Amino acid sequence: MARIFVTGIGTGVGKTMVSACVTEALSADYWKPVQSGLEDGTDTNTVQSLLSNATTVCHPEAYRLREPASPHLSARLEGTRIDEMLIVSAANGIRPSSGHLVIEGAGGLLVPLNENVFTLDLILALQAQVIIVAQNYLGSINHSLLTSRTLKACGVPVLGWIFSGEFHSNQDEIVRWSEYPLLGHIPQAQRVDAAFVREQARGLNPVLASVLRS
Template sequence: MTRLVVTGTDTGIGKTVFSAALAGALGACYWKPVQSGLEEETDSALAARLGGLVPQDVLPEAYRLRTPASPHLAAALDGIAIDPARLTPPADDPARPLVIEGAGGLMVPLTDDLLTIDVFARWSLPVVLCARSGLGTLNHTLLSLEALAARAVPVLGVALIGTPHAENARMIARLGAVRVLGTLPPVEPLTPGALAAAFAAGFRRADFLDGPKEKS
């Protein structure tokens, strides 16, 4: 079964929109283990709407926290202790891919002693790192890749989000020794059909099914 983790170099990077497009393209189930903030549309609801997913494609979150904040703080405000044992990827349907979207960036704390990246290291599933395509992305992306490598987390590749920038893509691939899987440009209006078309134009579906490549 293909199981992929989608994370980002920062909060608000666009990884939920990317996750929706990826789940739709793969015919995958979607799982957001920890949701912080419930007053507006949740990430699970957004992924379902933009990815064209039916209700049974969206697996229930392990934790639904009211405050839109770092999970460790949101959980404390709710009087909840996040148990790492509950953050185990489900395997309800081994015949279908699963897209797992992390909370915020790699170093976001889930508890006082547990970072999001620590959970990814325990899972040892291939990670797709979402990064901005434009100014500032080289520093953030290369630091994120170093953090993943330090914990031996397998990286499938980097997905750039924003206006295409060939030089940034080239340098990330070269200095990060990683595949740049493609670029998801701004989509206006952001509808399921337009998002699916943009994803199909910017990425190869097969690249998400064949696993990480060995570094040369």
């Protein structure tokens, strides 16, 4: 089974949209282990509403936390603590029929899950391959290259980049400097629905199939 962990260079860069497109492209299962913030619905609900294929199973979160904050803080406010090994155990119980599981992280690599464990540590424990989601904004080059160099230094296998939002030439330079391939670009859309996700998934499917075979 291929575990594909979707991480971002920060918060609000399009991880959930990209996760939906990758899940649709591979007819994979989807899982968001830790959901912080429940008032406006969950990322699992969003992804489920955007999928068209009949294969994907969206698995329930290991932790559902009310406060829209860093997972370690949200958990603390509810008098609990996130146990990364519980998440790994839950992952071991998931058997996607497609052979692929898309796992959406919270924020970026160094978002803390508890006092000692960060998202990066969870990726390593899950033995997952990573897709990095980036978006152009002031400071995004720095955030992108910090993310890619951290993954490289820790020996995490990276499938490549998916950029979201308006195109900017910065993305070509980020790809070159990081030495990780470009997998795709999800454009800004006035209407985001299942049809939009299907269209983006069709473009992603060949390149994802290729990198997952290699």
